[in-house]
Amino acid sequence: MKVYTGGGDKGKTSLFSGERVPKHHIRIEAYGDLDELNSVLGAVAAYLPATEPTLLEDFEGIQSNLFVAGAWLATTPDSSAIGYLTPLPATVSTDLERRIDALSEVLPELKEFILPGGQPVAAWSHVARTVCRRCERRLTELIEASDAGNLELAAIQVYLNRLSDYLFVVARYLNQALGTADKTWKK
Amino acid sequence: MKPAVSSYSVSVLSRIWLNEETFELTCSRPRGFLFLAGQYVTLELEGEEREYTLLSPPESPELRFLIKQVVGGKLSGALGHIVPGSVLGMSKARGYLTFRPTDRPVYFVATGVGIVPFVAMAAGGLRGFTLIHGSRSESGFFYRQELAAASLEYIPCLSGTSKLATGPPSLYRGYVTEYIRTHLLPGTYDFYLCGSRLMIRDMTHLLDQYHPGTRIFSEAYS
Numbered sequence: 001m002k003v004y005t006g007g008g009d010k011g012k013t014s015l016f017s018g019e020r021v022p023k024h025h026i027r028i029e030a031y032g033d034l035d036e037l038n039s040v041l042g043a044v045a046a047y048l049p050a051t052e053p054t055l056l057e058d059f060e061g062i063q064s065n066l067f068v069a070g071a072w073l074a075t076t077p078d079s080s081a082i083g084y085l086t087p088l089p090a091t092v093s094t095d096l097e098r099r100i101d102a103l104s105e106v107l108p109e110l111k112e113f114i115l116p117g118g119q120p121v122a123a124w125s126h127v128a129r130t131v132c133r134r135c136e137r138r139l140t141e142l143i144e145a146s147d148a149g150n151l152e153l154a155a156i157q158v159y160l161n162r163l164s165d166y167l168f169v170v171a172r173y174l175n176q177a178l179g180t181a182d183k184t185w186k187k
Numbered sequence: 188m189k190p191a192v193s194s195y196s197v198s199v200l201s202r203i204w205l206n207e208e209t210f211e212l213t214c215s216r217p218r219g220f221l222f223l224a225g226q227y228v229t230l231e232l233e234g235e236e237r238e239y240t241l242l243s244p245p246e247s248p249e250l251r252f253l254i255k256q257v258v259g260g261k262l263s264g265a266l267g268h269i270v271p272g273s274v275l276g277m278s279k280a281r282g283y284l285t286f287r288p289t290d291r292p293v294y295f296v297a298t299g300v301g302i303v304p305f306v307a308m309a310a311g312g313l314r315g316f317t318l319i320h321g322s323r324s325e326s327g328f329f330y331r332q333e334l335a336a337a338s339l340e341y342i343p344c345l346s347g348t349s350k351l352a353t354g355p356p357s358l359y360r361g362y363v364t365e366y367i368r369t370h371l372l373p374g375t376y377d378f379y380l381c382g383s384r385l386m387i388r389d390m391t392h393l394l395d396q397y398h399p400g401t402r403i404f405s406e407a408y409s
Contacts, residue, residue: 007392
């Protein structure tokens with residue numbers, strides 16, 4: 001099947017539910033940012049040291065979950081196309097919480113703000129975290145504008161909130177694992 | 188050679204030529220293989236792979252494909268000579284050109300072998316749609332009678348310059364896009380497009396311009 005048709009050359013694109021919308025439509029912005037997050041996660045995963053296979057497994061699972069989430073964002077809530085979508089697994093957010101707790105156990109307690117950075121892989125994780133926060137902002141905007149009461153989008157909102165925290169902890173964890181201490185904010 | 192993506196093995200049961208370059212290939216249906224009308228699989232033979240949409244409806248005991256021999260196409264060329272009993276690799280079904288129930292008028296538009304998903308949907312019992320099929324030759328209007336019987340209206344659009352063998356008055360001379368531009372009444376519709384990417388591009392732009400609010404689902408073959 002052809003990847004390109006040129007149907008979007010005049011600035012519109014099709015949602016999964018078939019509606020034609022401008023490419024700056026709030027729904028496109030929302031799943032476009034999710035796509036960006038997924039790509040940045042791919043960059044983090046590419047930099048992960050071979051000594052961290054569990055983190056790589058985490059990232060691959062998260063990237064798959066973001067595909068599922070993207071399909072929900074690309075579909076209008078009253079569409080019959082909803083029937084083709086699968087919900088996010090019920091435990092995705094609590095699974096992340098368990099991983100946050102496990103990674104945090106080996107980290108020193110955080111008492112001050114830290115500067116995003118350190119090892120390249122950790123710095124990328126901070127970038128992923130900030131993109132994830134933008135995804136959250138877009139999603140709340142979308143929910144407020146047109147998808148209030150959509151339970152699946154509410155679940156995705158929780159997942160993104162938890163994912164941002166996870167990426168923060170991953171950045172600190174990787175810096176420590178690679179021998180770089182947190183740099184605190186000097187006021 | 189590309190890596191094989193096959194999840195299943197299927198046996199070739201028969202091949203029927205529908206015109207000088209297109210044939211229908213019937214294969215066994217492996218246990219556990221599920222699909223929706225409009226979805227496609229990757230077929231593989233000796234390391235060569237290509238995607239084909241299922242022609243048969245989801246409840247069919249056998250799997251049928253409509254295959255056009257492409258100039259220089261290694262797999263379509265080999266399948267044109269394959270003998271019954273040969274084994275092909277086949278992936279799981281994929282794709283989203285599947286029917287979404289709606290209260291809007293539904294138009295299916297295809298060029299060439301892009302007709303396949305709509306044949307599968309009609310064979311599976313779907314009714315209430317208008318079908319517009321473009322072909323460069325009259326022999327390319329595959330499954331014409333079945334599709335005419337299943338659809339509210341079936342419009343074959345002959346875009347080539349060949350003379351008609353039978354000259355039926357119901358045949359429109361021109362591109363599918365011309366037909367839509369000159370015949371479609373104002374309104375919002377659900378359009379399903381399958382076939383050449385140029386048709387999909389032009390039809391999409393036309394619908395965006397003259398029928399805003401219309402939903403479009405599409406898949407490009409070539």
